[in-house]
Amino acid sequence: MKSIRKYMNLPGSLFLVTLIFAMSMTPVSASAAALRADIVQCDPNPAEIGQYVNVWIKIENIGNTRAEDVSVELIPSYPFSLDTGDDTVRNIGILSTDRHASLEYNLHVDENARPGTRSIKVRYQDDEGTAWNEETLNIWVGSGSDTFDSKGTIQLEQITIEPEVLMPGDTGTVTFTLKNTATQYSISLGGEEYDTNARIRSATLEGTDDITVKSDPYHDTGILGPGDNVELTYNIEVDDTARDGTKHLEFIVVGSSYTYNYKWDVPVKVDSAGIKVIPTKPLTIDNGVATIQFDIVNTNPNTLTSVSIRPQAEGIEFSPVEYFIGSMEPDELFTAEFDAQVVSDNISNQQELALIAQYRNGINQHETFLNDLSLTIVTEKPNSGTGLASISILLIIFVISSLVMYRHKKHQQ
Incomplete structure (x- = not known):
């Protein structure tokens, strides 16, 4: 009787499992696009x-x-x-x-x-x-x-982007310096006197599809007297898939009254160029040792910091293990040398060489792999002709010495 109940409940059990699975999957699909x-x-x-x-x-x-x-x-x-x-x-x-x-x-x-x-x-x-x-x-x-009758005018005095040129995936900051351009504390218009203060009700930086603004808008930042200024900073992030070029953000400031609102275009440069490595000597190791040399070039418009190069190849040791350069200005070139030594007997004539370039753009750490190079391993065998020549010379000396001694003895007899 128990076995009959077991088989009778099997379809119901399968139905419950299927239903639970469907219910668990449906919310995931629906909530994926938020x-x-x-x-x-x-x-x-x-x-x-x-x-x-x-x-x-x-x-x-x-x-x-x-x-x-x-x-x-x-x-x-x-x-x-x-x-x-x-x-x-x-x-x-x-x-x-x-x-x-x-x-x-x-x-x-x-x-x-x-x-x-x-x-x-x-x-x-x-x-x-x-x-x-x-x-x-x-x-x-x-x-x-x-609304306020203040007649101070806000001017965008400076935009500071750090780093100045961003790379895909970078985070950075945009800082705006706003200034009240008034030079006196009051002015008379139409027989009425007005103060020249400037108010910032709100300040918003709008991103693009490639650049996301991570900071909230500013609200009620206060009053700027004549000649006063204020700095507003926003955090931004560049998408990993952003293409090179100039992206345009929008900076919107709501001022003292309806007629004192402002909107500015904010160009942000994105450039994926980084460190370039160029071999300057043949990549050949003769009889297990060699010195290889590379030119290191900064192709980015920014100054890159903490630049270092590290070679890697299976069965080969390099000295130094890593070459540290430090800061590199745009288009600056450094030459790095490495002593290479074969440390493995099981190595092919062509060995893949990888170069790892590490550097920072602002606070952003970057790492570039160059793995399209190869080392040629040359092992020269000892020259047997030299050994035969030495043996021949020794034989000649031996024959001549023997003849001289033979004649000397014969002459004595």
Whole structure:
């Protein structure tokens, strides 16, 4: 009876196992493409009561799988509204990993709205038929008292990028120096007197598909008096697959009032060139020992630091084991020499030679492998002709000596 129950329960057991497996797999697939929504810019900021505000919403794929058919729905709530005919649902389509799309909406702020932080809702799905996710995003609504009559003008005085040229996969910093260009503490316009302070309400650095900004925007950094300046620093990261060239970030500053907002283009250079190694002597080892020589060249536009070269070949020892150069300016050349010695009897006539170049670009450690070189091993056999010649000379000397002694004895007789 027990065996009958056992076989009768087998189909049910298989069904349960299959069901559990399917349930465990489905969430993984669905959550692989993870989306995130953010407001990246409002113009004006704060939004004016009774006026329109342009809102840019960024939809970013932060998952590990491509989103096949992204759709986004904006759900405005009081005091915001969309004009009749404006699409609340928009289709983006395919959104690859670590990529984003920006959507612009024109919202009206109700004339009876009260100042403060107000919210809108954004829903999105990564593919048709999948579940919608919802986020609440905040927009600052201001009144007349939230704008200032200060007439100071903000100038972008300096951009410092470190390292100056980034390589794919690098992290770096971008520092902005903002200055209030006013030279006096007040000015008169139209019979009224205004102070010349400058206010920075917010400062945001926007990335690209190849460069991600890792720092949050700055908010309410304070007041700059005439001639004062402030430095704002952001961390950035270059994608491993970024191509060489100049990438353009966007620096957005919201100032004292609606007419004192700024937007600057920020060029960032990406260059994958690094250390180049050139053999300057034949890569040949005669009778087990040789001295090999290489020219080391920095082909990157940056100064590279902690540069070192290390050769490797099976059955061969090198001295020094590693050649440390240190800092190298762009296009600078160093010559490195290594003594090579064969330490193995089981070695071929052509031995693969690998050169490992290590260096730093800013704080970023890099390692380059050059493995398209080979060492020629030459072993010369002793010359047997020399030995025969020596033996022949000895025989001749012996014969001559014998003849001389024979004649000398005969003469005595």
